[in-house]
Amino acid sequence: MDHNAVMDAIYARGWAIVDDFLxxxxxxxxxxxxxxxxxPAGIGREGLHQGNADIRRDQIHWLDAELGAPVADYLARMESLRxxxxxxxxxxxxxxEAHFARYRPGDFYATHRDAFAGRSNRRLTSVFYLNQDWQPADGGLLRVYDDGEQHLMDVSPMGGRLVLFLSEEFPHEVLPAREERYSIAGWFRVNGTGLGRVDPPR
Incomplete structure (x- = not known):
């Protein structure tokens, strides 16, 4: 992967898509x-964290290198991107920070932002897809909006595809999946805000 080209795309438009990242x-x-x-995934931080099936229905598992060498290698690649x-x-x-996300048939995540200006330490969102032979009929698209909340693009969760975007600038949602759907959702963070971990996966 050409780091310069990816960062040029983020600088120019706030997002980048890299197919065949792995x-x-x-x-x-x-x-x-x-x-x-x-x-079960939830919404909110720490003491305010709660489940809400009207907003999201996915499940998560936080990543760490102890999950195996492939996870350790993935985290090392993210460190290179950082x-x-x-x-x-x-x-x-x-x-x-990152977690696996699982969407079972019918699961979705309603429109949200991963960060709000001045209120979060998350700056750059990553989504990497683990799905094999994903077809349009399988649903589960990542729908992205611009900062004015106008539809910008739909991203198919094809295996090997990496999506990066500025966390504060792009509202997005996951449309209902029709097949089991897996991804790794992650966030590059700045230090010093004192905020706890949030759970908005893909």
């Missing part, structure tokens, strides 16, 4: 690390 074999290796146990973003865009990104 090979099919690497995607399959990550899928093999999917957990047996999942937790360094490139700081070098080329001067975003001041301090760390990265």
């Amino acid at each position: 090979s099919p074999a690497e995607v399959a290796a990550l899928r093999a690390c999917l957990p047996a146990a999942w937790q 360094i490139a973003a700081n070098r080329l865009l001067m975003l001041g990104l301090f760390d990265y």
